[in-house]
Amino acid sequence: MRFVLHLALASLAAGVSIRSPSERLAKLSHNVWESASDHIDVAIPRHEVARFEALGLNSRVLHADLGASIASEAEVRSYWKRQDYNTSGDWFDSYHPYEDHIEYFKQLQESFPENSNWTSSGTSYEGRDIYGIHMWGADGPGKPAVLWHGTVHAREWIVAPTLEYITKQLVDGYKSGDNLTQTFLNSYDFYIFPIVNPDAGFVHTQTTDRLWRKNRQPPPATAANQTCYGRDINRNWEHNWDANTRGASDNECSQTYRGVRPRDAPENAAMDDFLRNIRDEQGIKLYIDWHSYSQLILCPFGHNEYLYAPELGRWTRAASLMSQEIAANSTNQTTYTFGPSGAVLYPTTGVGVDHVYAVGRAEWSYTIELPDTGDFGFVLPPERIRPTVEESWVGQKVLLSLLDETFFDGEGPAIFY
Template sequence: MRYSLLVSGGLLALASAASVPSSEKKSYDGYKVVRLTVGEHVAKVQNIVDRLGLTTWKGKPRANADADIVVPPSLIGAFEAEIAGMKAVTMHDDLGASIADEASFSVYAGIEHLQFLDDLHSQYLNQSQVVSAGNSLKGNAITGIHFWGKAGKGKPAVVFHGTVHAREWISTMAQVVEYLAFNLLTTSDNAEVAGFLDKYDFIFFPVVNPDGFIYTQESDRMWRKNRQTTSGSSCIGHDINRNWPYKWSTSGGASSNPCAEDFKGKAEGDAPETVVLADWLKKTQAAQGVKLFIDWHAYSQLLMTPYGYSCTALAPKNDELQSLARGAAAAIKAVNGVSFTTGTHLLHHLQGRAGSSVDYVNDVTGA
């Protein structure tokens, strides 16, 4: 069986719709992040968010769920008046300070850290190669590492994408995609790991949105989209994970507003990053097959499966996908006690998600 999944892990996350000049770093000093218990007050909470022009970290407010809401300093008083009597917990009293604390840990590095892939390849010259899916809008290579076992390459591929949303650094570096590549290669003499490497090729792309990632390093830590302009708008960026040429026009699945954080683009597949990634996946499927595709994200502990575009349609391999997701969740919990929720995307996000990589790979590429 072949599978496609979307994995979302915990991380500070926020999007900014408007452009910030590269010479000016956006400040989040004094911003608060509040976790509000929605209960049955979905319309009320959505109205507050809309009227005050606030950003949420978990999409639209949902019944009997929490809404994580970002509030700039100038609106804190108005927001607190609006939610008086509702249950709320402050997650970040000063988001700018939280970002500064993150930087002080020296855990996350810039785009130049992808040299790590070359360094890893140099240690396993006969079992790996550095690859590129193509270039971004600004000409930055979408670089990955391809590795295999003693049986040689050319077997069905396990493909990982990281950092499609630029701010989600944890999906890039030591914590996820690169960590997995490093550990699979450095433990390749382990019998169980060797068995996987001899059965499958592993091809990991830690940063599939390099332009956006660089922008989060240089200008706006909370940037989400790529850096593409849109004719007729001063707002910048396409959400690459709403731009794939499959079910792109699904009603309610993404925004048509260029200033929205989930802007899907003017046409399906019009983001240069989407074009080269889709082409690379199709060629890989034709050459050797794609056994498993995972698009790694951050924020919330979720293992989500196709489909995102429909709340009624189920993937042909839905039973196998749910079994795989439950097995992965159990394995994670056995290691560190963290619980991941499993199910289709629409089970967790009541609004649809059009033009996603996972739906594309599942139905078009055939993973």
């Protein structure tokens, strides 16, 4: 049995460094879920609770029994596996097995045969297909690309249904003659990959370790510890792979292990090859790497918290409008923080949002961290799926409407919250 706790760093006593909680936690068995400038979310075993309390850190409990929270997910999932996921829209009321995600996405594509095809960026370490949908509107494919992918980190279960819901809205809206949706698909080609990390995401996390993050690649032969599997796919991109020692780890046992070299995670190499081809053939208008949790809209750069891209003004302006519209339509008072990832969150190297901007030459590049802000964290209850996916579609309608607006000329307030 494990507790998950939220440590509020901003409320520490004067003179206590932000690194101090991490240093004190090092004495305990624990797993960091999320780390930001003002807080850390950690899971600790029950037998460590007394020692944790003795540290005197300001905290609140997110999960008093993480195992019970995970078990409730499994109960709902096994129930809904017996349902027909193509009727009455109930798909977005539960989590599902990996094989069902493939079937659901295939049915979406097959329902839109004249304007889509089934695609793949390649295969995972264990040989699973990194599947996706390519969609377009009038006059056929070949327009500037919108590239979305998710479930790079295996434990972020809310991401796949979010991308599935947005895809469904595009398909259904286009077929029903919705003017806004038809404008989107007539203007851009969409490439949508809901599960980039299939070996761990919805396979390993559903059978072995619900909180696994990395891929399932064995450690390098030269590694001191041969029991530590996995590379962090979102620390394995080529651009600024090793630009900041705080941005990733060279320790194979770390959750942010970057690998031996850029692109040595097959999932990353496959996606990188795919996007480079798209860049050369049609150009990339918009890139989003979807994650959870924290409710953030992040843009370049991650490796240097003091370096801002020239496009920051329009990126943050669009993010502000997205956040406002989501909040106005939210049943859960969902608000998003936005800005350059290195400044808003923490330094990150070898990440997709920087690489696809710098190497892929994407005009717009974001990482979106979905709900929540820590009440449930990675183990978001099934009843929160539908509100999350619906709010995400609201935000994307705003963003897609702004991509070619002439008043987004690169100038404007380079302000982030």
